[in-house]
Amino acid sequence: MAAEQITALGPAFTAFTQSFSSCFPRSDTRRHLATYGRGLLSDLARKSVEPIALASGTAVRTLQEFLTHHVWDHDRLRNQLQRRIVRDHLPAPGAARPGTPGLGVIGLIDETGVAKKGDKTPGVQRQYCGRTGKDD
Numbered sequence: 001m002a003a004e005q006i007t008a009l010g011p012a013f014t015a016f017t018q019s020f021s022s023c024f025p026r027s028d029t030r031r032h033l034a035t036y037g038r039g040l041l042s043d044l045a046r047k048s049v050e051p052i053a054l055a056s057g058t059a060v061r062t063l064q065e066f067l068t069h070h071v072w073d074h075d076r077l078r079n080q081l082q083r084r085i086v087r088d089h090l091p092a093p094g095a096a097r098p099g100t101p102g103l104g105v106i107g108l109i110d111e112t113g114v115a116k117k118g119d120k121t122p123g124v125q126r127q128y129c130g131r132t133g134k135d136d
Helices: 003-008 010-018 027-041 049-056 060-068 074-089
Strands: none
Touching: 003 010, 010 027, 027 049, 027 060, 049 060
């Protein structure tokens, strides 16, 4: 995708994250979801909290607190996302079979599949890596 196309996705991404606002009781938490999501989708070399916060103009501590202390309904968000995928991208029962022209495509990203690199972050324990099948 060209840079202009990616930039044009901004309003759609904002609408997408706002569609989950009922999962976040606080308005500042809702804003941090969009900030963090944009950071993960950005071209930053490191996708940890500090580079994301600094690139977005958000205080590092604030984004760290979003991930560790802010209350939000994980189950509700997951359920809403799953319902949305079914509603928007899967054929209705009895409709054309998958692979038929006109059907949407779903891409699932497993963030555990990428081996983590670096050993400079204090207080972070090893994480499961789907690619290797173990904590890496």
